[in-house]
Amino acid sequence: MHRFSRSPLPLRFSPLAAALFVTAPSHALELQPQVITANPLGNAQLAAPSTVLEGDTLTLAQKGSLGETLNGQPGVSSSYFGPGASRPIIRGQDGDRIRLLQNGVGALDASSLSYDHAVPLDPVNVERVEIVRGPAALLYGGSAIGGVVNTLDNRIPTEAIEGIHGAGELRYGGADTTRSSAGKLEAGDGTFAxxxxxxxxxxxxxxxxxxxxxxxxxxxxxxDDNGGKHRLANSDGRQDGGAIGGSYTWDHGYAGLSYSTYDANYGSPAEDDVRIRMQQEHYGFASQIRDLDGPFTSVKVNAGYTDYKHSEIEDGEVGTTFKNKGYEARIEGRHQPLGPLEGVIGAQVNRSQFQALGEEAFVPQTDTDAAALFILEDWQATERLKLSLGGRLEHTRVSPDAQGNERFEAADKNSDFTAGSLSSGAVYSLTPVWSLAATLAYTERAPTFYELYANGAHVATGTYEVGDASLSKEKAVSSDLALRFDNGVHRGSVGVFYSHFSNYIGLLGTGRTLNDEGEADASGIPEYTYSGVRARFAGVEAQDHWALGENAYGKWALELSGDYTRATNLDNGEALPRIAPLRLNSGLLWEKDAWQARVDVQHASAQHRVPDNESGTDGYTTLGASAGYRFKVGQSQWLAFVKGENLTNQTVRYASSILRDIAPAPGRSIEVGLRTTF
Known part of the structure; x- marks a missing residue:
């Protein structure tokens, strides 16, 4: 078997001017107010920096994986592992520090366990994506210590539907010659949907x-062993999915159920002879009752059960099978105003049963149970100043079972953790144009089962991973400060962030190479250990939508954005691994009648600030362009589009990817698509 060896927007507007196309052509270059639905208070003045993608903006940003779809949004990079697998990274934080939600609750998978494990979600099914940058552990648990990505798909309709509505999409092209089709149908009589x-x-x-x-x-x-040229070997694949859902709606709420399935088969670019077969089934329940007369004005319940499995297939034989099944449920009630305070009180429980089966399993069978209570309060202190304060208490029990495997002898007892989080925020309106938003949070995260007990070669990534059963909770103090502006011509923000971890659990390279038995071997694979270190993350994010005006040739706008994250291991003074460099983006938007177009230039600096035993990346500048035409056929609306990416065919290696030395990003590509709604 061959293995590679190396050293290893604020809520008040949609981000990047709602990118390429917005649903209403007459407003494609105008920014509309946005409300983060994951915020239980429904407040568009949330202090945390946030981004929303929806409508045609999301359609044109869409790629085959969630990480690549969101890559380039302010503060968001990608763990790129080829077109089959990619997870979003927020401000340099990845894995179990970024909480991925579907309709407000977690759906179990194994994507945080390893970079080659895909998020079992095709973005084509998603109607809206919400990104909260910075700690959101208060509402969603310790695994949101770095941020939250919430996808919404309306598989459980929350509003009444009258008649029959639907959408369909076809697309072809791209650097991987994607062939994609999707369809959606919704029907209702005003009560049942x-x-x-x-x-x-x-x-x-x-x-x-x-x-x-x-x-x-x-x-x-x-x-003859250089990975090839012009094609990324073993990066092909397929993914299929579907869902059925329904709900009963009335004037004061809704209740519904859904079932979805996902099936994928894709190659691992790290290993020419390894493929991954993934399957997931998810059952969901959601309900909300509004306009109550008791102590709570509304109560909302979300629950989901997931049965997930994926197998790593080597030379046609199953080497390791990962299974994860369990549930998550949360209930939150919005209480009656208590003087000037408005807020929610909630509880959350979740359980997962994880198994890794096969001779090459590198983590033991583990059950994880967690329960939490949380509270969030808002106070309109003055006409200009709004404050928020909240807390969360969460208990986690990790119960491993080595099942006689000597490599997991450290997994001989349960591990219990009680984590607490506090968060505060403020939004102050300086003038009708300028406002100041700030947050301060203390967050804790219990280590995961793989950070505690991993011990073995991970075939699909070509690494040997070692956990530490003595790890303590991850702890961080984080803050954000942003200046927001909107004078009708310019709309955007400039902000800084800072996080100090007294115990940061990182997957850090040791510089050693080991064989499959964990013994030193110069021709083996690189060793990575989960280690607790002191760490600091700091950076800046900025964005501006500049309405250039309108003339006989159409309406014009310019969008500018940039972000930079600097992450340091304070124990040894080295940089932390897999941190995106300084990135600058600019886009020129145009629309006239039914036509719309955009040209983008994206620049990323070289990243040479890396740990001593890892490689850096060169800088790059890429050019992209797109055009779209809207038309009607009967009662249906159509969008025909073409988009080109990396048109100058630059070699792009993401510093945030563990495969940066063997798997560059796609080269020049052209994609065409057709989408309809009716």
């Missing part, structure tokens, strides 16, 4: 500008 959707996506090996392996890696390899 039904939702159906289905999708299918197939893609080839990704085209890349030059060699798959970087020059530094090729220098250590034989000429």
């Amino acid at each position: 039904l939702h159906l959707d289905a999708n299918a996506r197939t893609f080839n090996d990704v085209r890349i500008p030059g060699y798959a392996h970087s020059a530094s890696v090729r220098a250590t390899e034989d000429a």
